[in-house]
Amino acid sequence: MKILRTDPLRPDPQVVKTAAEVLRRGGIVAAPTETVYGLFADARSDAGCARVFKAKGRPPDNPLIVHVDSVEMATEVAEVPAELYEVLKRVWPGPLTLVLKSKGVVSRCVTAGLETVAVRAPAHPVPLAIIRELGAPIAGPSANKAGRPSPTAAEHVVEDLGGEVDVVVDGGPTFFGVESTIIDVTKRPPLLLRPGPFTVEELERFFGPIEVPPVARGLSEADVAVAPGMKYRHYAPDTPLVVVHFDLSAAAAALRSRGLRVAVLCAVGKCAEADAVLRLGDDIYEVAKNLYGALRELDRLSVDVGLVPAVEERGIGLAVMNRLRKAAGHREAFNLEDLLRYELG
Ligand code: TXA
Ligand code: MG
Known part of the structure; x- marks a missing residue:
């Protein structure tokens, strides 16, 4: 090469x-x-x-x-x-x-x-x-x-x-x-x-x-593939990731209090205290640009779980949420109860 x-x-x-x-x-x-x-x-x-x-x-x-x-x-x-x-x-x-x-x-x-x-x-x-x-x-x-x-x-x-x-x-x-x-x-x-x-x-x-x-x-994953590539799993880090629709700090704190090592991917002004912090950026274009590098980084951190805040699904935000949902294997949490239902760590 x-x-x-x-x-x-x-x-x-x-x-x-x-x-x-x-x-x-x-x-x-x-x-x-x-x-x-x-x-x-x-x-x-x-x-x-x-x-x-x-x-x-x-x-x-x-x-x-x-x-x-x-x-x-x-x-x-x-x-x-x-x-x-x-x-x-x-x-x-x-x-x-x-x-x-x-x-x-x-x-x-x-x-x-x-x-x-x-x-x-x-x-x-x-x-x-x-x-x-x-x-x-x-x-x-x-x-x-x-x-x-x-x-x-x-x-x-x-x-x-x-x-x-x-x-x-x-x-x-x-x-x-x-x-x-x-x-x-x-x-x-x-x-x-x-x-x-x-x-x-x-x-x-x-x-x-x-x-x-x-x-x-x-x-969802397409079972009848509209685009042939859609039936294959994509963009998945080895570390489980959850898309968080509620307070990121509360989510991180809840998991850490249960003994899990947590990384947060900060985005669009949402961040939290955690065992590791990856900054995607505050502007949605910055978030898009840094996303895949951060997912690669996540697997090098040896944490139990990654948390990333949901972003608004308009403009390039639609693409960002599509990639986040896939990377998270469709794990999304709208409240603490949702989050704690997932097998993490
Ligand atoms: O930004 C991009 O599109 C990058 C750069 C390199 O151009 N390319 C890219 O390629 O992301 P790939 O192969 O990772 O994704 C292409 C997607 C696949 O999901 C594939 O199934 C779909 O395009 N595709 C290709 N030909 C198709 C077709 N005839 N009908 C429907 N989907 C198709
Ligand atoms: Mg590809």
């Missing part, structure tokens, strides 16, 4: 060239996007794609996102309805993935044999430069081991996949820290599959009313 550093905003041409060369030969490259780090292969390469699945330990029926540099490139891999074309011109590049009808030109490995394909143009100079240098779309999931939090820094990628990837492009921490918003526009109204930095409020300005199913809020 080679680690190549670059300024995220002005990608080093030599680094971009090397990355594209590795991809051209069927190799795999981890690189930042504005959301999280991705693990990329040439979207046309069966061999490259197979290596991505193997490195991640990802089930073969869970398709990858195809990353393009433009709406034009998207039309090469997917059917883009005329009315969507102008909309995409306005929303891309950005943290928004669209599920569209596939033209079948990317590797079948990438789409897991589906008739649809997930496509996005990332708003990050590094992957955009790599796609342009390669002259083709790149396919990739988040660059974590399956079941681990998505990587928001190059160190996370090395931690999870160090031995398996050819090149890690280190462009520093990612900008948003949670994965892109995914909507299925083959459905009427468009269906939100995963909330992200591109908010529902913004989506509705461009796409009209959007359907937000409970599973997109993280309220």
Whole structure:
């Protein structure tokens, strides 16, 4: 494995060239996007794609996102309805993935044999430069081991996949820290599959009313998977985590008085005394950005339980709550009684 550093905003041409060369030969490259780090292969390469699945330990029926540099490139891999074309011109590049009808030109490995394909143009100079240098779309999931939090820094990628990837492009921490918003526009109204930095409020300005199913809020695991990836457990630290909707101090104190070692993840002005304190930030964008790093940190603390306050489900807060609920294995407490019902420690 080679680690190549670059300024995220002005990608080093030599680094971009090397990355594209590795991809051209069927190799795999981890690189930042504005959301999280991705693990990329040439979207046309069966061999490259197979290596991505193997490195991640990802089930073969869970398709990858195809990353393009433009709406034009998207039309090469997917059917883009005329009315969507102008909309995409306005929303891309950005943290928004669209599920569209596939033209079948990317590797079948990438789409897991589906008739649809997930496509996005990332708003990050590094992957955009790599796609342009390669002259083709790149396919990739988040660059974590399956079941681990998505990587928001190059160190996370090395931690999870160090031995398996050819090149890690280190462009520093990612900008948003949670994965892109995914909507299925083959459905009427468009269906939100995963909330992200591109908010529902913004989506509705461009796409009209959007359907937000409970599973997109993280309220349940989909048993009939709407997005193939939804049936797999995600973002889970080993330390049990609880989302707390009442007074955080009271929650922490109650568990500590029962002999448990407690970490609190402080967010949006809510904090408490505990055995360990991880600060996510007071601004909701800061919370999103620091969340996955904190979940990795939580497992290094050797505490019995983590507590995190619930945040408001609007704007990027919808994405934050979705990730928190999943990380907590859907443990949510609205009062002390709820909290003490969970088997913790
Ligand atoms: O921000 C992101 O989206 C990052 C960066 C690297 O772009 N990527 C990412 O990829 O989060 P991944 O593989 O971790 O999540 C992609 C999700 C999976 O849940 C997958 O099941 C879903 O997209 N997906 C891919 N193709 C699909 C399709 N045709 N229909 C429905 N869901 C699809
Ligand atoms: Mg992922």
